[in-house]
Amino acid sequence: MSDRKLCMIPGPIEFHEDVLTAMSTPATSHVDPLFVPIFGESIEMIREVVVSKVAQPLILSGSGTLGWDQMVNVIEQGDEVLVLNTGYFGENFADCLKTYGAKITQLRAPVGSRPTLDEVTTAVKEKKYKMVTITQVDTSTGVLSDIKTLSLAIKALSPETLVVIDAVCAVGSEEIQFDAWKLDVLITGSQKGLGVPPGLSIVVLSEQAINIYESRKTPVAAYYSNWKKWLPIMKAYEARKPAYFATPAVQLIYALHTSLKQITSQPIEKRWAKHQEVAAKFRKAVKDLGLKQVAVTDDAAANGMTAVWLPEGLVAGQLVGSLAGKGVQIAGGILGDLSPKYFRVGHMGISVMERNHIDKVIKAMTESLAELGYKQ
Template identity: 45%
Template sequence: AAANLIERGDRVLVISTGYFGQRFKDILDRYGANTTILEAPLGEVVTLEAIEKELKTGNFKALTITHVDTSTGILVDPEPIAKLAQKYNTLSILDGVCSVAGEEVNQEKWGLDIVLTASQKAIGVPPGLALLIASEKAMEVWKNRKTPVGNYYADWTNWLPIMKAYEERRPSYFGTPPVNLIVALETSLKIICKEGILARVKRHQELARAFRAGISSLNLEILPKTSQIAANTLTAIYYPKGIDGSALLSKIASKDIIVAGGLLSKIKTTYFRIGHMGSVSSNDLFAVLGALEHALLELGYNMDPGISLQAFQKELLKAGIK
């Protein structure tokens, strides 16, 4: 997105809710963008008023939105931001790495110019593929750029003839693709289509709601300050007071459950993250909560054994999940 749409000196607004907002700024800076970053307070989202105030200063070529920031578990509503981008004739770029196929995304309806993701999260494929969909407006901006794209292998000039040839079922060469991952992607997309994207998004929402109920029953706090901005693909959880984080993760790992430590540098030792996306089932999350409970009890945390499993089960029953 940055390589093809941004030229040196272009103004870009980055709307950040964590580590990957800053990452987007670093990428844009490499392509010579004049970047402004709006950082949300920890556990919150950037307000629409703040975004519009910045857009009013004029001539932003693009803005970026991190739909779900993997470092914080914050979920942003892209639709009103995309509408603001249209109002100010600004391209909108959605980082959907931790959201596509797990959260609701309506690119055309919302007016998003770019939606990008990767293969390894809710798509459910091993890492290695970048997936991107561009609007006609974005393609026009790219066609009318004044300078060559500064990244040879990311240049749409090289990829579009390959895609056109593929659609016409004739051979064409630019670079050898990772055919094993493309076969895996085809398999995963068939699974997603069989489930149905609306049903898949609903499943993520219901599992996340039940999982957060389990976490809350343990008197553990999550990073998002409200449930409305808590992601349905991943949960970021503060370590309880008096519990050593590294010891907790080690004990969970000893039970064959792998969770992630903190990523946001200023607070990385105070929290951990649990993914619940893609093919993750309620049975998987029962195992996670069981391992978390057991580890907390071993470390002397004061709680009623089984309480998170009960809370999780109650929410599943309410949602009708078997």
């Protein structure tokens, strides 16, 4: 492992040693009396992390993208959906919903920006939407959406509309208050701010979302993603009773349990504040180097990752390769033709909370830019 690079991409992130140790649990039945409470407690701790008293978390084997697919439970043919698009993942969420018959209206913002509150409220006034989707942090651009302001405004205008948040790159690093902000569906995965290896799709549901699912007029056109299968399973595990539909990722859930124990051992507000502090430090280093982040303002910049425009004459592959040679793995861009023109750095989880990894990134980045001929 001596030649392993420090993983500072926007996910998967670095994993705590205790989380990795939990992954080495021997073969264990998913209905074993020792495992059942591990799963049940994990469900309860997810609720703590997103600050909810009553929401229903679902933990399924799969990637964060499986959360998009689960929207088949509340979407029916012809349903109107407003997608707030801040990058690659907003675009692809819209594509997913089209698969299930949704009629999509997109509010697109220029690269690095986000739809304004006025634009969103105007759109909601003009048409009745079954659902509005918002990507809290679009990992392609590092743009952070103001979920609180948008959700409360949407609910004030149209209480029946579901507010659905893609929070894959937000849970564990950005402020989220599920109940207070009147969210209906929150989608995330295990491998980013929650600090667990990839493989778990986590979705949190409001009572309103469940009611809309239960009152739909047509059958859900899915088998594995069907909430009819999963809601009883989650309720059983939380009641400390074994249940079965499909085999859960036992070892990953042990790892999730370990990470959630660490996260919930202190007030969640401290975690949000620490991510804000480290993000500000990295953004300052970027500015001091004469570079610009993709997010056009600091208010619209994520706290768990940063996307940065490269200097003229350099392409992402050059910088990514140079940092890799110094033991630091960062990511290039993923936004179409712009992909070679910027790079992305993740700063989440133990890299922020326990380890001072961002200093190594800044040092390696500064040295690599100089070696590649960049002069401020």
